[in-house]
Amino acid sequence: MTTCSEEALAQPRRSCRVRRVLTLSAHPLLEVAAFVTTFPAPLGELQGSDALRGLLSDKASAPFRSDDAVRSAVRDLLRHGGYKPTGRGKPASEYLIRAAEGGSLAPINAAVDACNAVSLHTGLPISVIDLDRARPPLRIEVAPAGSRYVFNASGQEIDLEGLLCVFDADGPCANAVKDAQRTKTHAGTTRTLSVLWGSRALPGRAAGAAAWYKELLAGIGAATSDAPIAA
Structure with missing residues (x-):
């Protein structure tokens, strides 16, 4: 399996090796897609396209x-580990749909805008991690009791118990509801890992969404490389 190695993730612009980038604990419902993006300039200097903003x-x-079938499948995915994906804890894709319907989904930066556009239209939550803020190795598993992290600049926390999360060497850092503040993109970001939280009840949707996502990123000059997940 050819992917970007953990060593390559830790060092910008290195070539890929034959190693895993993410490990995945067994899960009966998760169908995930992931890839690494290298931007042609720091996000604070990179202009998104009118097409992307549109x-x-x-x-x-x-x-x-x-549609409702996608919404139900995503909620069932998050519910499997014991998490309750309702209220303020609902999937991020549902927040985007509501914001777009209300006309309040505004551009943030090229990386987040591409993520939000794909998540909005596919209904799949997507995590975007700044690879220079995360510490390998990276893995995906259900968060145990007592797991929490800060998810915004004002210091608010989310209770992660029972929720599928990406973990790095310092603990959980992303999920389908709210990503951790410590690994979010910022003006200096040049490399990201995108994780699309798909369900086996929606076969092929995560892979198809990832392919469209990469096309949008290519349109702003970004380069992507697959990051398959190994058990």
Whole structure:
């Protein structure tokens, strides 16, 4: 399996090796896609395209459309470990749909805008991790009792018990609800890991969404490389 190695993840612009980038604990419902993006400039200096910004509307023409079946499958995925994906703890994709319907889904930076556009239209939550803020090795598993992290600049925390998360060497750092503040993108970000939280009840949707996502990133000059997940 050819992927970017943990060593390559830790060092910008190194070539890929034949090693795993993420490990995955067994899960009966998760169908995940992941890839690494290298941007041509720090995000604070990179201009997104008008086409990308236009996709932040729920009325935009897109190759995917979310529906109740997608929403239900994603909630079932998150519910499997014991997490309750409702209220303020609902999947991030549902927040995006509501924001777009209300006309309040605004551009942030090229990396987040591409993520939000794909998540909005596919209905799949997506995590974006700044690879220079995360510490390998990286893995995906259900968070145990007592797990928490800060998810915004004001210091608010989310209780992660029972929720599928990406973990790095310092603990959980991303999930389908809210990503950790410590590994979020910022003006100096040049490399990210995107994780698309798909379900086996939606076969092929995560892979198809990832392919479209990469096309959007290529349109702003970013380079992507697959990051398959190994058990």
